[in-house]
Amino acid sequence: MALRFIQKSQLLKQTSIRQATRYFASESKQSAHHYPQETFGTNAWRNGVAIVVAGFVWYRIDQHLTQSGDEKHPFTRWIEYHMTTSEENDSINAAQLAGAEAAAEYKLLAQDAQRPPIYRMRYPESFERASPRALVTGNQTDLSDLKVRID
Numbered sequence: 001m002a003l004r005f006i007q008k009s010q011l012l013k014q015t016s017i018r019q020a021t022r023y024f025a026s027e028s029k030q031s032a033h034h035y036p037q038e039t040f041g042t043n044a045w046r047n048g049v050a051i052v053v054a055g056f057v058w059y060r061i062d063q064h065l066t067q068s069g070d071e072k073h074p075f076t077r078w079i080e081y082h083m084t085t086s087e088e089n090d091s092i093n094a095a096q097l098a099g100a101e102a103a104a105e106y107k108l109l110a111q112d113a114q115r116p117p118i119y120r121m122r123y124p125e126s127f128e129r130a131s132p133r134a135l136v137t138g139n140q141t142d143l144s145d146l147k148v149r150i151d
Helices: 002-014 045-065 076-083 086-112
Strands: none
Touching: none
16 A cells, blocks of 8 residues: 555656646736637627517518408418317317216226125035935935035
8 A cells, every 4th residue: 555655656746847837817928818809790799680680571571461451360370271170179079088988987887896795604514524324305415516615
């Protein structure tokens, strides 16, 4: 660890300190700074004037179009041309509503559904306790395929 510290300190000695100093405005050795001249002829002023002129021209054209006797502005007609009609929107909404109603009815039906009741015997081992000799005629049932579940 000490060896690394010594190597780093030697590297610091080799760097020139003159390169690390900052030059402030009062200590600058360059006296030939050329800054661009600040006038009102920059691109920002030119672009601003162009926007104002374009706005005025658009306002005059818009006034001329609306006073020509048409009931709707051309821009409004263009928007209406690209929109879907209200009849199509109504039919789409009605189809969506019918689908939502069918889904709601099915959900209610599925929520109210119940499994069939399972009748459980109280003592399922009673099937195995009966004597095969004490059977009364007519009371015997075939229980060969009966599977007793003990859950």
